[in-house]
Amino acid sequence: MALRALAARKSLAGSGFQRILGARGLQTFSLPDLPYDYGALEPAISAEIMQLHHQKHHQAYITNYNKALEQLDAAIAKGDASAVVKLQSAIKFNGGGHVNHSIFWNNLSPVKEGGGEPPHSSLGWAIDQSFGSFDALITKMNAEGAGLQGSGWVWLALDKELKKVVVETTANQDPLVTKGASLVPLLGIDVWEHAYYLQYKNVRPDYLKNIWKVINWKYASQVYEKESA
Amino acid sequence: MVILAVLAAATTPPPFAAPNSLTSALGPPWKGLTGSLGSPSSLQWLKKQRQCKRKAGTSSICAKFELKPPPYPLDALEPHMSKETLEYHWGKHHRGYVDNLNKQIEGTELDELSLEDIILATHNNGDLLPPFNNAAQIWNHDFFWESMKPGGGGRPSGELLELINRDFGSFERFIDDIRLAAATQFGSGWAWLAYKANRLDVENAVNPNPTDEDKRLVVVKSPNAVNPLIWDYSPLLTIDVWEHAYYLDVQNRRADYITFFLEKLVSWEAVSSRLEIAKARAVEREEEEERRKREEEEKSSDGEVAEIYVDNKSDDSEAE
Numbered sequence: 001m002a003l004r005a006l007a008a009r010k011s012l013a014g015s016g017f018q019r020i021l022g023a024r025g026l027q028t029f030s031l032p033d034l035p036y037d038y039g040a041l042e043p044a045i046s047a048e049i050m051q052l053h054h055q056k057h058h059q060a061y062i063t064n065y066n067k068a069l070e071q072l073d074a075a076i077a078k079g080d081a082s083a084v085v086k087l088q089s090a091i092k093f094n095g096g097g098h099v100n101h102s103i104f105w106n107n108l109s110p111v112k113e114g115g116g117e118p119p120h121s122s123l124g125w126a127i128d129q130s131f132g133s134f135d136a137l138i139t140k141m142n143a144e145g146a147g148l149q150g151s152g153w154v155w156l157a158l159d160k161e162l163k164k165v166v167v168e169t170t171a172n173q174d175p176l177v178t179k180g181a182s183l184v185p186l187l188g189i190d191v192w193e194h195a196y197y198l199q200y201k202n203v204r205p206d207y208l209k210n211i212w213k214v215i216n217w218k219y220a221s222q223v224y225e226k227e228s229a
Numbered sequence: 230m231v232i233l234a235v236l237a238a239a240t241t242p243p244p245f246a247a248p249n250s251l252t253s254a255l256g257p258p259w260k261g262l263t264g265s266l267g268s269p270s271s272l273q274w275l276k277k278q279r280q281c282k283r284k285a286g287t288s289s290i291c292a293k294f295e296l297k298p299p300p301y302p303l304d305a306l307e308p309h310m311s312k313e314t315l316e317y318h319w320g321k322h323h324r325g326y327v328d329n330l331n332k333q334i335e336g337t338e339l340d341e342l343s344l345e346d347i348i349l350a351t352h353n354n355g356d357l358l359p360p361f362n363n364a365a366q367i368w369n370h371d372f373f374w375e376s377m378k379p380g381g382g383g384r385p386s387g388e389l390l391e392l393i394n395r396d397f398g399s400f401e402r403f404i405d406d407i408r409l410a411a412a413t414q415f416g417s418g419w420a421w422l423a424y425k426a427n428r429l430d431v432e433n434a435v436n437p438n439p440t441d442e443d444k445r446l447v448v449v450k451s452p453n454a455v456n457p458l459i460w461d462y463s464p465l466l467t468i469d470v471w472e473h474a475y476y477l478d479v480q481n482r483r484a485d486y487i488t489f490f491l492e493k494l495v496s497w498e499a500v501s502s503r504l505e506i507a508k509a510r511a512v513e514r515e516e517e518e519e520r521r522k523r524e525e526e527e528k529s530s531d532g533e534v535a536e537i538y539v540d541n542k543s544d545d546s547e548a549e
Binding site: 052056057060089093149150151152171172173192193194197198201202 | 317321322325362415416417418452453454471472473476477480481
């Protein structure tokens with residue numbers, strides 16, 4: 001999707017020196033477009049928040065992820081084991097930031113395009129099985145999200161091993177996979193302050209209450225159906 | 230005469246032995262809470278004792294923790310830190326930590342502890358207990374407000390500057406270090422300048438070859454509510470890098486906020502006076518440890534001497 005070859009970009013930029021980064025060339029990442037306008041989620045999430053969140057925060061994760069990947073590539077080429085290990089935290093943070101936000105944008109949808117409409121498909125049934133009801137899931141995710149100390153994410157996930165949907169939280173930009181290899185993210189809610197502060201200030205619970213009005217359950221259902229088949 | 234006295238001491242246990250071993254077996258009353266993280270006296274320098282009022286009967290009622298205002302009006306840091314930011318940061322976030330902690334500790338054994346002791350007790354060797362975040366965030370914010378002043382910034386002077394030059398190479402290098410720490414703290418957290426006294430980072434370990442160079446300034450960062458008290462460092466300065474500290478003023482531009490803090494807001498006077506206290510505390514602790522070591526040596530050498538005399542009893546008798 002948002003891939004392109006760094007080597008190609010370098011030569012296009014006219015450096016005249018094409019770096020061979022790894023056998024197949026190093027793939028770097030670029031900012032994916034949002035599937036809706038910045039203002040399309042109002043009043044639940046303001047245009048200002050969406051724009052900063054997408055253009056500044058997500059972009060910064062991508063920029064720093066690409067930087068770390070280039071450094072990683074160089075370290076591997078040199079056989080510098082300690083440099084490879086040292087880069088892991090920057091890769092997890094910035095790579096996680098890119099992965100998480102890419103999912104997050106798909107998890108949101110304007111009301112007029114079906115945002116907030118609860119799932120009626122097999123995902124709806126799975127939610128009832130695991131949590132008792134759709135409302136119980138929302139209550140649980142709101143509580144987990146409000147209680148999360150500092151920055152992080154609250155997730156609805158499919159556990160492919162247990163074959164059920166579960167709620168998880170991750171700290172900072174840790175991607176969901178850090179909580180278990182069998183977990184597939186269906187829905188991630190960003191509870192970093194940058195996701196809501198300009199609009200909701202210190203009242204994270206209000207942000208959590210309102211975000212359900214623009215959750216794209218169609219997307220979550222599609223992922224669920226594909227992954228649980 | 231002397232020999233006889235020592236022999237007597239060797240055969241009959243000294244009168245202090247029994248109570249002594251009893252108390253060490255039980256441990257001091259705070260032991261269960263703070264573990265090996267530090268003796269209560271080691272925290273005395275920064276301890277803000279709460280006033281406990283004794284009611285009739287044996288139970289004492291502790292005053293609740295109170296929200297301490299910054300040492301300047303909320304608009305005093307403008308334009309570098311807005312009144313609106315302070316209204317939320319102090320008036321909502323800081324207040325929230327105070328209110329929540331008071332609720333959490335009411336009626337528990339933490340109720341009578343100082344804020345610092347609650348932090349150490351609930352840090353629980355990294356396995357955080359629920360009140361930790363609120364307690365540490367109260368401490369961090371009190372410390373943060375006092376790290377700034379209207380018309381701050383500039384350069385430190387005197388001994389603080391000397392130590393900065395010694396331990397970082399130059400003031401500019403120090404600024405680079407703390408700026409980097411603040412910029413690269415992943416997620417919410419804090420960047421610190423701290424005075425690291427002559428201690429090893431290993432529990433209960435004693436530095437076998439202490440030198441004055443061991444006592445130095447360090448820059449560290451910490452996630453979420455964690456602060457250097459739990460590493461037994463003395464904090465001198467902190468920058469809050471939770472997004473709520475700067476988002477209303479500069480949004481995602483954390484680097485700009487760090488620059489404002491270091492160039493326009495930091496109170497080097499506060500840092501200098503904290504350094505004085507930290508140094509005095511380190512000396513006090515060294516003296517205390519020396520005294521404890523001497524006492525232990527005296528105690529054990531008493532025993533050894535007695536044994537030697539016991540072993541050589543026959544020789545001694547002959548000599549007599």
